[in-house]
Every structure is written in structure tokens, then in C-alpha cells.
Amino acid sequence: MTISPGFNLTDFFALKASITIITRNKTTKHYKYADLAAISEAIAPQLGQRWVFQDFIENQCVVTRLYDMEWLANDGGPNPYIESSIEMSSDNDGQETGKLITYYRRYNRVSILDLVTEDDDAAGVRGRNRHAPDAVATAPARTRTARTRRTASDAE
Secondary structure, eight states, X not given: OEEOTTOOHHHHHHHHHHOOOBOOOEEOSSOEEOOHHHHHHHHHHHHTTTEEEEEEEXXXXXXXXXXXXXXXXXXXXXXXXXXEEEEOOSSOOHHHHHHHHHHHHHHHHXXXXXXXXXXXXXXXXXXXXXXXXXXXXXXXXXXXXXXXXXOHHHHO
């Protein structure tokens, strides 16, 4: 994670605190996740006109920056930002590279804003907004049921 000079951390932490848990909208064979569109839609109201994401590829890395546009309006200089980047492997085919770019863009947003999706907080200990100082648990605790493996002797 990189933070440029002039980045307003106080307002950034307020932004993070204003974002609630994001609903996972996609399912694979093994897990559920929030896709890039769901994340973008969920955080758009809090980002408003002030905060803008930019994604690009540089030196074999997928880079995501969150710019504070208020700086531009007040100062006119270069916009301060916070950045997350992930190195890409160069041995993937085109389709796999495209999937990885989308995944890394999603992951960078989650990383920068420290986002929580509905199942990340299994016991509900962090409450609806884990950044809020007075957060209380609002989600019911999940319980695990024991899984048993059937054997040939069980069928008899």
C-alpha cells in the first residue's frame, strides 16, 4: 500500500467508516463472493464526487488508486492518493490474464477500503461497521454443523 503526500487520512478513515457490509452476489462451486460490479455499486454513494478509483497496469502490476478529488478543487496541484498493487504472472494466456486483472481490481478495492462482505465476519463480532468505534454485533452468530462422512458400513 502506498500513500502519497497530502492524502487526507482523517477523511479517508471517515469514508471507510461509512461503508457497511457488502452482500456477496456471486457463487462458484466452492464459495460466494462480491463481484467488482457489486462492490462498485455498494461503495458509489460514499465515494460521491470526491473519491475516484483509477485502475491501470504498470510494470506487470495491476495498480488501483483512490484519488481525493477535493485536493484538486482546493489546491490545483496533483491529486493525493492511496494505492494498492498486485504483481501479475507473465505466463498466463489472454483469457486467464483478463480474469486475473478483474480479480486484482476487485481485491485492490477491498484492500484499500478494508471492505467486509457478509460472510467475512462469521461470528458477527465486528457488527455492521467494523470501523465505527461504537460498533456492536448485529449479525446473528453462524454455527457450524458437524459433517460426517458416509462409509460403506453406514449403508448396511
